[in-house]
Amino acid sequence: MFDYRTRGQIPQIGQLVVVPFGKRRQVGLVLDIAEYSQLADARLRDIESILPVEPLPDHTLALIRFSSDYYQCPIGQAAFVALPAALRRVRYVGPKPQWQYVLTDAGRELRPDQFPARATIKHKLLEALRAKPVLRRADLLAVSARAAELAESWVREGWLEKYAGTVPSPRSDFRTTAQHELTEEQRNAVDAISAELGSYSPWLLEGITGSGKTEVYFRLIERAATRGLQILLMVPEINLTPQLEERFRERFPDLRLVSLHSNLAEGERCANWLAARAGEVQVVIGTRLSIFTPLPQLGLIIVDEEQDGSFKQQEGLRYSARDLAIYYARQRRVPVILGSATPSLETYHNARSNRFGHLHLSRRPAATRAPIKLVDVREMAKGQSISDQVLQGIGARHERGEQSLVFLNRRGFAPALVCNACGWNAGCSRCSARLVWHLRDAVLRCHYCGHQERLPRACPSCGNQDLKGLGQGTQHLEQLLCERFPDARVLRIDRDSTRRKHAWHTMQDDIRRQRVDILVGTQMLAKGHDFPKLTLVVVVNPDSALFSTDFRAGERLFQQLMQVSGRAGRADLAGEVLIQTQFPEHPLYQALVRQDYRSFAEELLDERRLAGFPPFVYQALLRADSQSESALMEFLDYAAGNLGTGHEAVTVYDPVPATVSKIAGHHRGHLLVQSASRTELQRFLSEWRLFLTRRKPSRVRWSLDVDPIEL
Ligand SMILES: [Zn+2]
């Protein structure tokens, strides 16, 4: 926080102002207004101007403050995340406000005889306001050339309220198109949650793909919107918002809806944000950043696929939008729904211990579940990467004109280049990572720093000319499938192939129109997309996650496999899922075959309780990096050795190098701290942060990650 002096017009708390900052000018957020500053008068600088934006409402400011405190991040950085980029520019001129005037309660009490008979403009204005509840500038001009001035003075008297844009009027007259009959479970869910509209209540809505979660959302949104309330619906992936928007507009043709995510053009995002802020839209669909949208009439928050890692921001303000949604719902006294087929263990634990209401949609009304089968790869011939059973399955689908998806786990092996003679493998010179072999461009590329080099002709270490690829990437699979099914149309979908703008959109269209027979892809394909002719899902190499050092790896693998399995089969076409594994007896796969997340989750929770992992403890990670390895370790040792006193409830582990210990020439390490008490951990972190900030370590960058989801 920084102090500035006001000159002339005094801003309100929550307003955006332009201030000199060092040698530059910047947009600042007014957090407080005080009569005195502790700074000497000579050191105070003036606020230059006020941006033409309505002040942020108190509840948004409170959310920003909370995020800053809880995630141990400077408040300026938190505010930065909360505001659309356009509003952070000193040159912002704003959409020209189209002021509209409405009588307040006090204004409605006004009687004509309160004004002297000769005050004709006052009489005319009051008459006009009684005839028409909302007056625009043009209406005022029709009353008198001086009516606008008068209206402004009535605003100051408290008789009128003015709004930019359209006046928020609760719309209860919107249309809904044909609805499906609800199952009993769906009806129970809708009734239970809508009974809580107007008060804080958190819910876990658990239901597999096709069990009708979206229908429950729609009914609840309808009920909330009927009462003039605004709804925030958060989804994990930007790519899913257009699809959802489309379904929405079909269902509620005149509900006003905007989306908010980082792929929108700056101006559009700002306009959507302002419209939501003004109460002009009823539904906001957005990714994690939409949690900061000021919604004056907020009535309901929905977090779909709440277990998804993308709700956690991994830089700057390292917030979890799901966790903030719960905080915010409590603050605004509204229900919050966390929807998932495979809830995070944190949420599942909260539901099981009755902190959250727990609703379950067990039936998949329109279709049968696709059976999940394991394919034992130990029986495969050496060098074979797709089993005969899988190939036959794909072939059969192709003949019937159905589609198959071959899914490659991102956490699985990326293709690398190795020398079988001396054991050399191609590594990045700037990172402690192996280079990934990109077949198509014949290059080796580092997925951490972007470094790229040509394929060497021979082993740089021993001169062996017969270098081999290890592991598989999507490009290798694509090539293999093309060779095996020469008349099939194979489409690869990964970060490389979808980089061009609209590429992914075009691809989805091709898939729906059946211009594709076999899809090869990574996690982009796992989430939420409905392709009616897709009946076979194959998962190629998920095993590596079973032996990860990350205690969340098993939970994530199960969630991801359930999610991708949900892509197979539709109402009229039976689906099938084949998972290639070396460990078919593993409890994770056994539970997966039974499609029994609950018993698996219970087992994991027992393990975590015994091992002392979240959700039974709270963690934070001090992350640091430096070009100098010794400076890094020195800093982490120093941090570990200076913890302050009175923090017996907090455990501090030894400093360790990060999983990828070097990226782009920067050595990375971290220090884990945890406590069974969230309050104690918070108390410790704020002291520790102050202490570390004061030390100003040279050549080391560091940050705190509260409730980290990745080590
Ligand atoms: Zn070699």
Ligand SMILES: [Zn+2]
């Ligand atoms: Zn690199």
